[in-house]
Amino acid sequence: MERLLAQYAARPARPARTPRPLHIHLVDPFPPGPGHVWRTEQSRLYLMNTQSFFPTLIPDQGVAAAPLAGCSFNDWRGRMRQTPDPALSEGDRAELAQLTATGFPSRALYGRYLSWCVARLLEKLPDGATVTHHRAEARRVARDHENGGYGVELLNGETLHADKVVLALGHVETRLSPAQREFRDDARANGLSYLPPAVPNDVDWDQLPAGATVLVRGMGLNFFDVLGQLTEGRGGRFETTAADGGALTYVPSGREPVVVGASRRGTPYRAKAALESYYPAGVELRFLGEDAVAKIRGMGATAGFEHDIWPLLHRDTLWAYYTTLGRSSPDALAAGFLPELDALLHSGLDGDGVDWAERLKSLTARHVAEGRALDLAALARPLSHHPLRPGGKHRFGSQAELDAAVLAYLADDAASSARGEEDPVKMAIGALNAGRAIIKSLVADGGITQESWLGELRGWFEGFVEGLASGPPALRMEQLAALVRAGVVHFSGPDPVFRIQHGLFQLSSPWVDAEPWHARHLVEALAPANRVQGTASRLLNNLQADGLARPRVMLAADGGAVVTSGLDVSAPPYRPLDGAGTPVPGLYVLGLQLSSVQWGTAIAAQAGAEYRSGYRTVLDADAIAADILA
Template identity: 70%
Template sequence: MLGRTDGGNCGAGPRGTSVVERLLARRAQSEGGELHIHLIDPFAPGAGHVWRTEQSRLYLMNTQSFFPTLIPDQGVDAPPVAGCTFNQWRAAQLDTPWPGLSEGDQQELAALAANNFPSRAIYGRYLSWCFEQLRENLPAGVTLVNHATEAKRVVRDRTQGGFDVVLLDGGTLRADQVVLALGHVESKLSPAQRGLRDDARQHGLTYLPPAVPNDVDWDQLPAGETVLVRGMGLNFFDVLGQLTEGRGGRFEDTGRPAGEALRYVASGREPVIVGASRRGTPYRAKAELAAYYPQSITLRFLGEDAVAAIRAMGATAGFDHDIWPLLHRDTIWAYYTTLARTRPELVTPELLPELDAMLHTGLDGGSPAWEQELAELLGRHVQHGHVLDLPGLARPLAGQKASDAGLADRGGLPSAGRHFATHEQLDAAVLEYLVADAAGSALGEDDPVKMAIGALNAGRAIVKSLVADRGITQASWLGELRGWFEGFVEGLASGPPAIRVEQLAALVRAGVVHFTGPDPVFRVQHGVFTASSPWVADIPWEARHLIEALAPSNNAQNSASPLLQNLLADGIVRPRMMMASDGGPVVTSGLDVTAPPYRPVDGIGVPVEGLYVLGLQLSSTQWGTAIAAEASAKYRSGYRTVLDADAIAAAILD
């Protein structure tokens, strides 16, 4: 029987609400005593900080309507007491709209299909609805109280047990159990960022540090002036939206093929935007698919049998030696089977049988001899210019290709980059890349490159489970998975909706957006920001405004959160240490925790009973913690967040 229990949940966004959902589901199946749940978050419960419902609808989710869910649809024993997936909710609103919907919500939902990308605002509305449904269906003996403030300290009561949660507004809550579901928190700037910020203050420049885009006042950037934007991942497209469509510009349909389908009509209020990133190009766009993973792609090498064998190795597997050779083969097979199906004139009839036999040899690793033999096979059977170049996909402005079969020089650009005499030449090269990328996305499952990327994305789901099960060595985690593969796969498989790349191409043609070039260097010189690239011979760009188009660093030790800082200072939590390949210790980004239900380990190495961690602060135990739970998930990692929340709920109610 469950006695009287008071629980504090620090963070009431999606993950905090997920714990609440699992507590109510499990509690509904028992005949326990009283359960009192306290949510602590300055933002509205359900939506939380990132998914606030009042934000601009130009901020899109990075997954389609059919993907996300707060309410589990598999993997748990206790059925939900209320709620449904986002896509089910979306469809239901067309017949019976929730009274909490705004006029803008109803307009968006009327045009939103299952394979469209929703705004973050409408997903926040769904999360708010889920929370209301949960609150209206509380089991007997359960109370749910929301505190619109922050927790600044969690103090252990070593005499009576439990915790005192000290609030920013001066109050204190007594809790038997506490869940840390903090999500995105502010982070301290890096030394280089602090230097730019301090120089900007000295010269009266505008420096916008990494931030959640909806927290930024974009009106402070004047029309007509040059604005440097560092980072061309997902936040880059958020910046573009606010400084173009958000200022009255519009996109018109040209009737031309994908890549040239839009024309931008300026409002005259736009700044001149100059994008910069290490690769020199934005993330690749997602393919237009009817499912999250391509339906034509099956992982034959990194399949369940292989995964079971890797798990059986314990924590002795290495990513480069044991995992990448399998995923690499799946990627190669996805590309050439799609190429043979859609462009048979580009390959010989013997390609697929010989390639299949070749891919089943040398499975203990990608040796140079194996890769050379593969290159020779492809040279015989594939027309020149159509051999898969994975490094080239990730570094399209590199002048000297790495091996077509392997991933030589995994860090940075190849030694010989592609040089550009002028900014105009660079812009033209990036535009060519954008047009081709948008055209590939429009082909969906008929584009060989996008299907190779689709195999990488599916493999990433498998790797996530292996990592969470502690299936690779610490040295491999640091030097291989996080060292090269993470950045490589994110640039290919974690990109924006295809419409964003189509819009960017239109902005380049309209002269609104320009680029700096690979390996950009930022300085403050002669009273202004400058940005240059060693691969572009033209004079540096100059501006009075610089935007860091990045989310705040997810690093517990570098966090600016008073709660995390106090937890670390009080020795209640500690960052996880790992051993690098040279035997030296490395302080990692996330907290040190036990196996699920993820209790933090304190300063002297003892698990803290009654305290749990969920979400981004598990970044040293899990890989890819930011994405939402997946409805009808194909792979176990798709509903890992739900399993983690369920494990925490079970421990609390035990």
């Protein structure tokens, strides 16, 4: 909507011709702006995963047509602190009074910003443009053979005529996987409580009783949403006392359940570092830089992640780690190590990777203090490389031993986050995150093979970098540690096994020598799967049934066909391919359903983005708007 209005207002004047009017119809059962996910009435315990300085709805680069109104979230935050908008609630005002540029806003406050931007745009409508919101759900988009264009059928029975339609659907309902459906059905048969993947604000958390054991599968961002509702959301509070050395203490309300967290790693995602910018200022991509990217892009869709991209990003990660280690702990490195490392990093790019890896191992063994070398595998699986388990063969001997190990991990990670640019691990993760931004653009430009996309990028790197770089604010780790000390939260151990036995959920780990956990309640702390095949969206299912859209199919390394999560689309401006593989004219796709051709770029636009992927969604919207108005 923003790009359509901006480009319409900027269209060249045509003397003696009446401009063709622009009528925009927004179809959404939720208010435009906040939509479903960013509803303004939700709990303020639900935080964004990015700091105030990050997000923007209004473009600040990369587009020709200037915005008509609005600003970035951080600029809005400053404006609202000085001159509060009448629409702000008391909760909004209280949060704004405390929120800094590096703080993490609540999702409710971000929804208020989105609502404000929409209101400002509606105030600035150019002559000839109208916007109408239909508070309903679209069930079908069908070709209008009589009048041209499309008929958009709503659930309330109304049909809208449209010349062009943009599918900006975001998160839509999804059906459970076969394994989840089986688990749900078995749970029902045994009278158990199974909470499937969901938007956290859609869940009635009161159905989980106080004092009961609650198993939570997944320890990513939704895990912390669950914890917040079951602790602070029930009247508990966190306090800082001098007697505890400044550590947080949890004061329970007595209404909490006992929570058992489970994930493949056995630990939560690592917390974000305390930084003044999204990417560390001290991290420079010397290998996966613009020259290398241009070379890889020139290969077309023949580049492989592990062969062409990872060796460069791995070197950038090593350099970020060891230069930070040399600055923060100079005694950890022998004299002359960094020049030798620099020479080694610039070698082996076109030679024997195995030999290069052995040379790196030998160099660090000779010149890096014991226990201080970068171990990426240990970062990804901290409990699998815990000192209590030398060689990965030792099981945790008890539940208390496991909880103590995770508690130590939480404390160490929170301390690392607080050190920010002075922490070697967080700077290595910062390099991985910056490299991820480069890779996103490469993927969107078609610069990687399908086999590599499926087996390497999505196969292992995505989960690896998500667990390191997409974690919660450090405060959440400190709060989780306090909950562990209070006995409210325990952990299952890595590679958890869930089953139903003797009428109860059972949870165990092959790495823990302890009695399995038993419970009547299981929460899937996962976002609903973003898959167009298997979706519960009437609209997406009807588009596929009517032959106006289809999921994209890729070929894996073994030649097998793999149905991807997103739609099959043309080059930008993205139009769905019909059943015959032909782009559908006048129909466009924007956002999450582009996951088959983009990697993690359909979530938000970054204010003052350093990398093109940071404002990719804006560019997509701009290209669609231009094609519509052409």
